[in-house]
Amino acid sequence: xxxxxxxxxxxxxxxxxxxxxxxxxxxxxxxxxxxxxxxxxxxxxxxxxxxxxxxxxxxxxxxxxxxxxxxxxxxxxxxxxxxxxxxxxxxxxxxxxxxxxxxxxxxxxxxxxxxxxxxxxxxxxxxxxxxxxxxxxxxxxxxxxxxxxxxxxxxxxxxxxxxxxxxxxxxxxxxxxxxxxxxxxxxxxxxxxxxxxxxxxxxxxxxxxxxxxxxxxxxxxxxxxxxxxxxxxxxxxxxxxxxxxxxxxxxxxxxxxxxxxxxxxxxxxxxxxxxxxxxxxxxxxxxxxxxxxxxxxxxxxxxxxxxxxxxxxxxxxxxxxxxxxxxxxxxxxxxxxxxxxxxxxxxxxxxxxxxxxxxxxxxxxxxxxxxxxxxxxxxxxxxxxxxxxxxxxxxxxxxxxxxxxxxxxxxxxxxxxxxxxxxxxxxxxxxxxxxxxxxxxxxxxxxxxxxxxxxxxxxxxxxxxxxxxxxxxxxxxxxxxxxxxx
RNA sequence: GGGGCGCUAGCUCAAUGGUUAGAGCUGCGGACUUUUAAUCCGUAGGUUCCGGGUUCGAGUCCCGGGCGCCCUACCA
Numbered sequence: 001x002x003x004x005x006x007x008x009x010x011x012x013x014x015x016x017x018x019x020x021x022x023x024x025x026x027x028x029x030x031x032x033x034x035x036x037x038x039x040x041x042x043x044x045x046x047x048x049x050x051x052x053x054x055x056x057x058x059x060x061x062x063x064x065x066x067x068x069x070x071x072x073x074x075x076x077x078x079x080x081x082x083x084x085x086x087x088x089x090x091x092x093x094x095x096x097x098x099x100x101x102x103x104x105x106x107x108x109x110x111x112x113x114x115x116x117x118x119x120x121x122x123x124x125x126x127x128x129x130x131x132x133x134x135x136x137x138x139x140x141x142x143x144x145x146x147x148x149x150x151x152x153x154x155x156x157x158x159x160x161x162x163x164x165x166x167x168x169x170x171x172x173x174x175x176x177x178x179x180x181x182x183x184x185x186x187x188x189x190x191x192x193x194x195x196x197x198x199x200x201x202x203x204x205x206x207x208x209x210x211x212x213x214x215x216x217x218x219x220x221x222x223x224x225x226x227x228x229x230x231x232x233x234x235x236x237x238x239x240x241x242x243x244x245x246x247x248x249x250x251x252x253x254x255x256x257x258x259x260x261x262x263x264x265x266x267x268x269x270x271x272x273x274x275x276x277x278x279x280x281x282x283x284x285x286x287x288x289x290x291x292x293x294x295x296x297x298x299x300x301x302x303x304x305x306x307x308x309x310x311x312x313x314x315x316x317x318x319x320x321x322x323x324x325x326x327x328x329x330x331x332x333x334x335x336x337x338x339x340x341x342x343x344x345x346x347x348x349x350x351x352x353x354x355x356x357x358x359x360x361x362x363x364x365x366x367x368x369x370x371x372x373x374x375x376x377x378x379x380x381x382x383x384x385x386x387x388x389x390x391x392x393x394x395x396x397x398x399x400x401x402x403x404x405x406x407x408x409x410x411x412x413x414x415x416x417x418x419x420x421x422x423x424x425x426x427x428x429x430x431x432x433x434x435x436x437x438x439x440x441x442x443x444x445x446x447x448x449x450x451x452x453x454x455x456x457x458x459x460x461x462x463x464x465x466x467x468x469x470x471x472x473x474x475x476x477x478x479x480x481x482x483x484x485x486x
Numbered sequence: 487g488g489g490g491c492g493c494u495a496g497c498u499c500a501a502u503g504g505u506u507a508g509a510g511c512u513g514c515g516g517a518c519u520u521u522u523a524a525u526c527c528g529u530a531g532g533u534u535c536c537g538g539g540u541u542c543g544a545g546u547c548c549c550g551g552g553c554g555c556c557c558u559a560c561c562a
Contacts, residue, residue: 003514042520057523064519082519100512114520136497137511137523143498145554157497200562246561342559354562378562396562403562482553 007097008130014093018130023105026050030075032110033118041116050107051077051120052128054156060095066119069104074159078119079106086122094125101131101156148473149481165477168464170286175239175259175460178278184235184261189224191217191241195439198222198381201244204254217243220457222381225262226410227445229453237261239460250471251402254480257460264451268393268409271454272370275397275405276306279368279463287467294469298366300400302466306368311357312391314371318360323353325375325390332356346427350375365398380420382408383452397458399466405458412453414446 011018027049036045053069056076060066063083070076083091085108098104108122136142136157147154147161154161176186194213196203198220208215221238228236239259248254259278263271283290283302290303316322319335332352336343341359343352353375365371373391376384382392393409411417425438464475473479 057521059521059524060518061521061524062518064521066521066524068522078522080520084519113522115522117520117522119520134496134512140498140511143493143554145493146497148554202561244561247559249561250556252561344560347562351562358562374562406562 004099004130004132004134007099008132011097011127011130014097016093016097016127018127020105020126020128023052023126023128024050024107025052025105028075029053029069029071029077030073032077032120033075036110036118039112039116039118041112042114043112044121045110047110048108048123049110049120050105052103052105053077055098055100055102055104058098058100063091065091065094066113067098067104069106072155072162074162078113078117079104079122079125080111080113080119081106081122081125086124090125097127097130098125099131099134101133101135103128103131148479151478164464164468164470164474167286167468168460168475168477171282171460171463171467172239174282174285175278178281179237179261182235182274184237184263185233187225187228187233187236187238188240189218189221189228189238191243193218197439197442199242199244202246204243204245219244220258221260222455222457223439223442225260226450226453226455227442229262229264230445230448230450234451235261235263248480250473251462251465253461253472253476256472256476259458259460260456262410262453262455264453266454267452268395268407268454271407271456272306272308272395272397275407275456275458276368278458279399282463283467292467292469294400296469298400298469300466301367302399306370306397308370308372308395309361310372311374312353314361315353315357319356323356325350325353327353348375348377350377350379354378362398362401365401368397368399368404370395370397379408380424381411381417383411383413384416399462400469402462402465403459404462404466405456407454407456410450410453410455412446412450414443414450417446418443 008018029051032049032051039045051069053071055067056070057068058066065081067079068076069079081091081094086094105126105128106120106122107124108120111119111121113119136146136153142154142158147158151161155165179186192206192208192215194215196216196219199222201219203216203219206215206217207213220242221240225236225238237260239257241255242258243255245254246252261271261274280290280302283292290301292300292302294300312323312325327349329349329352332349335356336352339359341355343355347355357371372395373385373388374382374394374396376390376392379392379394382394385391385393395407396403397405397407411420421438421443461472461475464470465472468475
């Protein structure tokens, strides 16, 4: 650090700017590479360029210096500085003052070296940004903590980190494209809410000084998106952050990115199809394939139609006895106890059935599957099933043994909705801090006539996980980390 | 929440309770006009995560704390 600071000062002393702006850059490394895909060794093209990049390797010999410059997109090119073309003073400055990690500008002719490496033979060089801290040694894996805490370093030295960051960009762009093509409007709804609703989760609480009230960071945008549909924005979506004050592990982050979309007059099967298409289009544009290979050897096949299984039927089959929405709570408790499945003491029968499902069936769900028709008592915002008793028109999408999305035929009857929410509110009063509170304004919106609609929530981070096989903290560029000692 | 493992030089890692905590790469000085993780010679580099304790002696053992990873549970 101290030595590099001295070099920074030396640059100024020799009349060079250590952080130069307005450099005469004429092209990119990628463009030079693309223009000269397969030159023979030891060729001079006569083409003059000005390029800049970060020094990633250096090989300084006596009168001829080599450096590998890398751009953010991972493309690299070699810079060569010879005594003959830059002169003694510039060559000496280069050897004295350039370190691995510096951004440098090089202007000169595009050539290939005697070993065939595409290079720029410099006529001049300039410092673009003097790096004061050394880069970690290349070719040795950084430990996971440093990668997450200093993602900027991770991105410099590990091309895979770049790739993941760019895959996320591509997935988000693809999702927005797919939604737009189907007539959905991207809208923004409140992150700061006076009541949290739309999901069952513990919220983060903050305080507004101006209004002198406590506010919640949203756990879901659902109730506002539905209000927008009431208002005649017939198809809406939002891709943005939700915040849940709960556990963090390989598949959960306190802030995570969620896609929600709602479309009037569609039902849960219609939106399931759209969800599958979204996924397939995102996979195609982000990784170029509907077959995904994970580092752990898992292979996901996202192609074609995705199968549907019935929650209670598949559970009954797995257990070997019939389980229905009418199966008494006591019996489900007994089945859970047999398998040492833990559950919350106040859990309702439907919740227990879902616990059993997670234990028996979920571990087998690698390729995408829509799990259909959930118990009514765990789904307060979903419409009752049109033919089956005790269940609602809801699916969960499982990919790679992970819940990756959920879709409903939304409940739009304000009278039934009020009954369900009152029931939830009484749960909240009894100490279930994840139950929903009564949102009178939401009910008021419904009472103005909410069109029948299908709605979906898809975890975008989990999309990235499915497409890369990585943990959630690798798919998020800057995940929350506890402050360290220093 | 419970259990396990880890934290030592810029990075990746060594070090039976016992000399002055080592190695590779990085860095620094030098040689070299075709190198590719360049090579060769020389050299520097430490609050062993923090705080206590046991001991003649602690990176190592004990207690407390911090941070991370894995497993497990919880979180519809």
